[in-house]
Amino acid sequence: MKVLSKLLLKGGRVIDPSQKIDAVADVLIEEGKIAAIEPKIDAPDAEVYDAADKIVCPGLIDVHCHLREPGLERKETIASGSRAAAAGGFTSVMPMPNTVPVADSPASIRYVRDRAEEVGLIHVYPIGAITKGSEGKELAKMSAMADAGAVAFSDDGRPVGNSRIMRLAMEYSHIMDLPLIAHEEDLDLVDDGDMNEGYVATVMGLRGNPPAAEETMIARDIILARLTGARLHIAHVSTAYGAKMIREAKEEGLRITAEVTPHHLTMTEEAVRGYDTNTKVNPPLRTAEDVEALIVALKEGVIDCVATDHAPHTIEDKVVEYHFAANGISGFETALPLLWTDLVKEGKLTETELIERMSLIPAKIFGLPGGTIAPGSIADVTVIDPETILAVDKNAFYSKGKNTPYHGRLLSGWPVLTVVEGEVVMENRVVKE
Amino acid sequence: MAIKTKDLIDLEFLTADEITEILETAKPMKAVMRRDIKTVPALRGKTVATLFYENSTRTRLSFELAAKYLSAGTCNISASASSVQKGESLQDTGRTLDAMGTDIIVIRHNMSGAPKLLGEAVKARVINAGDGTHAHPTQALLDMFTIIERKGKIEGQTVVILGDILHSRVARSNIWGLTKLGAHVRVCGPPTLMPKDIEKMGVEVYYNIDKALDGADVVNVLRIQMERQQKGLFPSIEEYAKNYAMTEERLKRAKKDVLIQHPGPMNRTIEIPSAVADSAQCSVEEQVTNGVACRMALMYLMSGGESLV
Numbered sequence: 138m139k140v141l142s143k144l145l146l147k148g149g150r151v152i153d154p155s156q157k158i159d160a161v162a163d164v165l166i167e168e169g170k171i172a173a174i175e176p177k178i179d180a181p182d183a184e185v186y187d188a189a190d191k192i193v194c195p196g197l198i199d200v201h202c203h204l205r206e207p208g209l210e211r212k213e214t215i216a217s218g219s220r221a222a223a224a225g226g227f228t229s230v231m232p233m234p235n236t237v238p239v240a241d242s243p244a245s246i247r248y249v250r251d252r253a254e255e256v257g258l259i260h261v262y263p264i265g266a267i268t269k270g271s272e273g274k275e276l277a278k279m280s281a282m283a284d285a286g287a288v289a290f291s292d293d294g295r296p297v298g299n300s301r302i303m304r305l306a307m308e309y310s311h312i313m314d315l316p317l318i319a320h321e322e323d324l325d326l327v328d329d330g331d332m333n334e335g336y337v338a339t340v341m342g343l344r345g346n347p348p349a350a351e352e353t354m355i356a357r358d359i360i361l362a363r364l365t366g367a368r369l370h371i372a373h374v375s376t377a378y379g380a381k382m383i384r385e386a387k388e389e390g391l392r393i394t395a396e397v398t399p400h401h402l403t404m405t406e407e408a409v410r411g412y413d414t415n416t417k418v419n420p421p422l423r424t425a426e427d428v429e430a431l432i433v434a435l436k437e438g439v440i441d442c443v444a445t446d447h448a449p450h451t452i453e454d455k456v457v458e459y460h461f462a463a464n465g466i467s468g469f470e471t472a473l474p475l476l477w478t479d480l481v482k483e484g485k486l487t488e489t490e491l492i493e494r495m496s497l498i499p500a501k502i503f504g505l506p507g508g509t510i511a512p513g514s515i516a517d518v519t520v521i522d523p524e525t526i527l528a529v530d531k532n533a534f535y536s537k538g539k540n541t542p543y544h545g546r547l548l549s550g551w552p553v554l555t556v557v558e559g560e561v562v563m564e565n566r567v568v569k570e
Numbered sequence: 571m572a573i574k575t576k577d578l579i580d581l582e583f584l585t586a587d588e589i590t591e592i593l594e595t596a597k598p599m600k601a602v603m604r605r606d607i608k609t610v611p612a613l614r615g616k617t618v619a620t621l622f623y624e625n626s627t628r629t630r631l632s633f634e635l636a637a638k639y640l641s642a643g644t645c646n647i648s649a650s651a652s653s654v655q656k657g658e659s660l661q662d663t664g665r666t667l668d669a670m671g672t673d674i675i676v677i678r679h680n681m682s683g684a685p686k687l688l689g690e691a692v693k694a695r696v697i698n699a700g701d702g703t704h705a706h707p708t709q710a711l712l713d714m715f716t717i718i719e720r721k722g723k724i725e726g727q728t729v730v731i732l733g734d735i736l737h738s739r740v741a742r743s744n745i746w747g748l749t750k751l752g753a754h755v756r757v758c759g760p761p762t763l764m765p766k767d768i769e770k771m772g773v774e775v776y777y778n779i780d781k782a783l784d785g786a787d788v789v790n791v792l793r794i795q796m797e798r799q800q801k802g803l804f805p806s807i808e809e810y811a812k813n814y815a816m817t818e819e820r821l822k823r824a825k826k827d828v829l830i831q832h833p834g835p836m837n838r839t840i841e842i843p844s845a846v847a848d849s850a851q852c853s854v855e856e857q858v859t860n861g862v863a864c865r866m867a868l869m870y871l872m873s874g875g876e877s878l879v
Contacts, residue, residue, distance in 0.1 A: 342682035342742060456659075458679070
């Protein structure tokens, strides 16, 4: 990436969980690296960004997203997805392999990396498939994909139903010592369900997808992780009982981590009333009790981090009968302000806790550069405006996916500057060309 | 005018007064049907289109005749005979009907929520003639009208809805309407065909038919679909009938003057034996007549007709 000579972020409130810093300071970036953090830095030759009244923190990292390329470019491309991520304050993202074809080979992994390199906005670390074609039958070439740059493995959206195959995948993953990311769903129990099973589904006449469909698979995979000693990262936890099982597994010392999405932290099944297909996600939006439990789990570290599950779709994928609508929310460009508004402003998480769960912890789980702005580290930085309130405008999204249930919501905590390896890729909501 | 919203999606969104007004207006409409000349000019110059994505003989005919008795022009579009098969979206089909000057679109669809989706896309007023497992408001209206004819009122009646509650839009719309007008509603069926948390709709849940029938004023027997057995929701049709058929013997548990309803078409060998289906206590044929009257009342009020109450 092109590197500016020097950039000085002046007078911001610097929050870096890795150094336990929360103080007003200047941050000097030089040759793509953090050069210094001091109360006052004079660098006459540096370009200066006035960060007064803003928060300067490590660049955000999203460990679960869908960039749709190759094969589904009508929904998103690596270019449009990179722009959306930069607009949302993300400096690194991990795209899922459920493209067409499925990213189940070293060539597919290299393709994603090469395309991201050409786009040159943010870091893209691809996730490889667990099984060939994500068909759940034979292991994919995980080791070769790791050599090509895959940072984790997942059959996201098409969970490995066969317990023996999942066991083999976990055992095999010891070669790379990379995590398997499990989308937890027993498809028989899901039974083509449209939304959370319960009163709202009953009244709306929509097919229920019971919490048990997710929880039985979480239980299975915890048991298999216990058997194999593998690293297991549980994707988008959506139920209180799921979080409880993860808590117990961690207490036992298993190598399990977990993520939760902004929408599962800020919306309940009640949002589905009215059949707005932008509320159709997988796992489905659950109850208020689940949301409360997930927030507590995130605060206590039972759920380690936030991941967007950015899932862009075309209008045609969404403006249909609820049952026929595609699952997913276009999430890059609302993740931070949603959680800032609903969790930080509401006193449920501190600024430091949220930033840590969106940068440092994801970096640690998947061994990625970034997540810290300690001097000497890669200069991936996000600057947040904690106060200005703006309405979500899906039509202004950089993502091709305008599928958001948050259009029009007034939020604060918008990212105003995204710096990747010392280069400004987004300023004041405008992504550089 | 009774209906404040543009579209009639379900009784859930109507007040008790609005429901009562429709039911009251259906009385003079029924009188019209008994005349030699069965038409009134209330909807003269208006066009009613029935857009059916599911097979249905009686509901479609009922709406069509109701529109004709009100002097409206009618046209029928069925999914199998239209551009729907070419992959045209529901909204585009609706906009086409709009562009041709349709005033009311009556929609039957196998997907819950489809009428709302259509209503948001068109200027015409939309009436839900049954969507998926969500709602069938005009069926509930005609069931309630029939109860009032037979029993005088809804309030205080104990109504049992019997059968496959999970997949029944008839059950859901009846629950909204009946509870709004003060009936005690019990739902009864196999646990595998009982939707989760339905008691929060203000009904009592029974798995045992004898207990459910105890002291009942009305029993609404739902049709059981054969494919539910194929999906494993109960072991066999025989076992379903053993536990949930509305037999003469079981009927003794209900009040002596119990009213038996069925939305049709009936499975006489399964949920409703002929001895009950053909008894004077069963209102199946009146329900069909009342369906036309209720749909006339609804379209009349939705077209800006003066309240007749």
